[in-house]
Amino acid sequence: MISEPAGAKRALRAELRERRRIRPSAERDAASVDLTRQLIALTSALGPRSLACYLSTPDEPETRPFLAWTAEQGLEVLLPISRDDGLLDWAPYDASDEGSDVIGMPVPTSDIVAPIAINDVGLILVPAAAVDRTGMRMGWGRGYFDKTLGSMDRRPPVFAVLFDDELVDELPREKHDQPVDGVVTPGGIQRF
Template identity: 40%
Template structure:
């Protein structure tokens, strides 16, 4: 059974996201793109694994396109049965197809769940993060499993709205921490 504190925090975060005006969400995506494309680690031609935003998540679609145009090798997740994430390359907007739940996934060759191990950085979704790196996802655990595979020098940032950096996120043994966050107004904050 899910931790009731996690469930309540998740419900509040999702409600707050739904209440954000579309213009604010779009502006957040532009600010996140601008901040991260100024980060040399992400734009020097290495590999970056990024979630492709859906719904009211902070927009990462503009970021994915900008990184790809910079020559960064961008990996996007592909949901496998059982909740594992596989990874495939983003090769422009025509390389994506609908995958259910509003998600778009790359259609090219898949590189396996361990492909994230070679990434210089992983940009993952979250509903809330605390300054110790505790991350609250949607509850399926797919990113916790993926983050357990990252290399020891991989920078892991959660992409959130400014209000989602909170005092404390309840964590359990299977939860994987992040190294920092990127928000529209604060930019990159490392812990």
């Protein structure tokens, strides 16, 4: 039997996927420019020497221009690689070729580092389907980031990357869901 929050999350994810799929390309391009500016502002304000981010899929807010900026700044960036067991490996961003992981997500082709390397970053940027105004993050249902964030003893600031309309008033919650410290959208940065 599926719990009520799980069913509500599944329906909301389907709606959000469709909204992302039909988002006009001109709106997506403008969002990319603004989001890059916001991600640079957050990173500059927090001043981490290293951070974790991800390579966006075609329907997600675009992270590659920001990642190019991190390379120019000499920042160390770890990118996630999904594993068959539901956990994440990490690999350094090297601004070169991309591949796909076991679930078809874009990943770097650089060598994998020890999974505990995530414990040394000063900022984590995570994908999300939506985040509510209390900081509760709803991912896409696979639990990779919830497991990672929930297993960390010392978590650096964690910010979800979203489109502006994906910051919502309230989301269904389950006990394994992990909150974030803030969101970065094309329209700005919000801390919780």
